Amino acid sequence: MENIYKFVNEPEHKKMLREGDGIGTSATRASIITELKRRNFLEPKGKQIISTTLGRNLVDALPDIVKSPVLTALYERMLKGIEQGASDFDAFIAKQEQFIRDQVTKANSGSVSIAGGKESIPVSTLHKCMTCSAGLSRRSSTKKKGSYWWGCSNYPECKQTYPDFKGKPDYSKGRNS
Ligand SMILES: [Zn+2]
Known part of the structure; x- marks a missing residue:
């Protein structure tokens, strides 16, 4: 997304996203849009593509950190560092793993339900699995x-x-x- 900096408020983040090429590359744009349509997050409306109720509810349900373009920009900066030999690959992967674990734990500890989807089944916070203690x-x-x-x-x-x-x-x- 080339003009993603327009959607962030912090001057420092704006600068960071403007200095790079935004996030992602234009080469992957078409396939991402196709995938979002296939998952019913986007739908065509005349000449436009708009978000569906499911798509908007998904965004609402996600924690802020996950949907921030700044996070992606940071990852891309780290990957560039690895490419240039300035950053450590294993450290990056370990951090990713910990981050995903934390987010999954958080998601499992609350009741997350996404309206508009076929599978909008809430996860109980009261009744937990005896095997793995997930809801x-x-x-x-x-x-x-x-x-x-x-x-x-x-x-x-x-x-x-x-x-x-x-x-x-x-x-x-x-x-x-
Ligand atoms: Zn289980």
Whole structure:
């Protein structure tokens, strides 16, 4: 995005984004837009491309740090440093790993629900998975109408499920396969 600096307020960040080439490269723009359309985050409207309700709700649900163009610009600066031999690759990867872990922990500790999507199933903050302690989601059964089951929000890493008993997961009958 060439003119991304227009969307940030901090003078220092503006300068940083203006000095580089914005974020990303124009070569990847078309494929990113195609992907965002495929995921129903964008849709064509006449000659324009607009965001969908799902797309806007996703942006609202994400923490500020993740959607900041400054973060991407910082990453690109670090990658350039690695390319030039000035920065350490392993240190960069370790930092990325820690950052993603922190964000996933944060997301799992609260109830995040994104309206407008097919999968807008909230993650419980009360009922946790006994295997990995991530929040569980109550899902309606596709086989039996009006019947529910609980699945781990950490799926597919964790395949733990529990039957529903009076609106709560029945921990005594958990399955992990
Ligand atoms: Zn689990």
